[in-house]
Amino acid sequence: MAAQEALVPFTVIDDAIPDSLTGKPGDPVRGRALVVKRENTCLLCHSGPFPDQRFQGDLSPDLRGTGSRWSEGQLRLRMVDATRLNDATIMPPFYRIDGLNRVAKNLRGKPMLSADEIEDVVAFLVTLKE
Template identity: 50%
Template sequence: MRGRALLALLPWLSGAVAAAGVEVVGDAIPQPLDGLAGDALRGRAIVASRQQGLCLLCHSAPIPEERFQGTLAPSLAGAGARWSAGQLRLKLADGRRLNPDSIMPAYYSEEGLQQVGRAWQGRTLFTAQQLEDVLAYLLSLKD
């Protein structure tokens, strides 16, 4: 039944992540943002950063040198085996497209945000390159 419910949402999911002009197809953004290739080492640094990605506030990841990793969200270990590049790209860009109740930040969207600080108005949290770098790191996590 859950699969049918997701299929019923697919017309809603298709379209663009408005502010970024990114084409969503089903449950994924199949094309790299701005045609960019990601760098897994830079992505790992963003995921581990307590100032930039803040991923470890909610997620745990196979980054043993980082203490106090989160347990609110799924572990990032094995993310590259669980989801396709396009699916992960959409989750990062704007996971609310898949789960409107998600607490995960929309890293590449300006749409529907609330209480945005003046310095961040009209900007995305990640640049296209940063998102593709984080994606490259997540795709490297197969176990």
């Protein structure tokens, strides 16, 4: 679901956004629910430790071990806007509103996820250790 809020400012340092977008930790239970929710598209490209989910993707890295491979800040930047790391990525920018093409009218000017939702997903992804 598209958020109805202005983007909060954040600082990118190297390959990470080290500080929470909300100033507080996210909820990993809500984060898991967001990851498996079809409207958010995660499982269209990724697979992971989700035995209850059918039709998981194989276009992008498996989410198993995500919390072992990347730091919280690195995951946050990937969720916010992975094009800052790789301009050819197929990962959509979940917390960006400018410079986008072919955006549905009802989603223009809104990020795909709110700052709270980004923090929830990051909180879940860091729990996925190998």
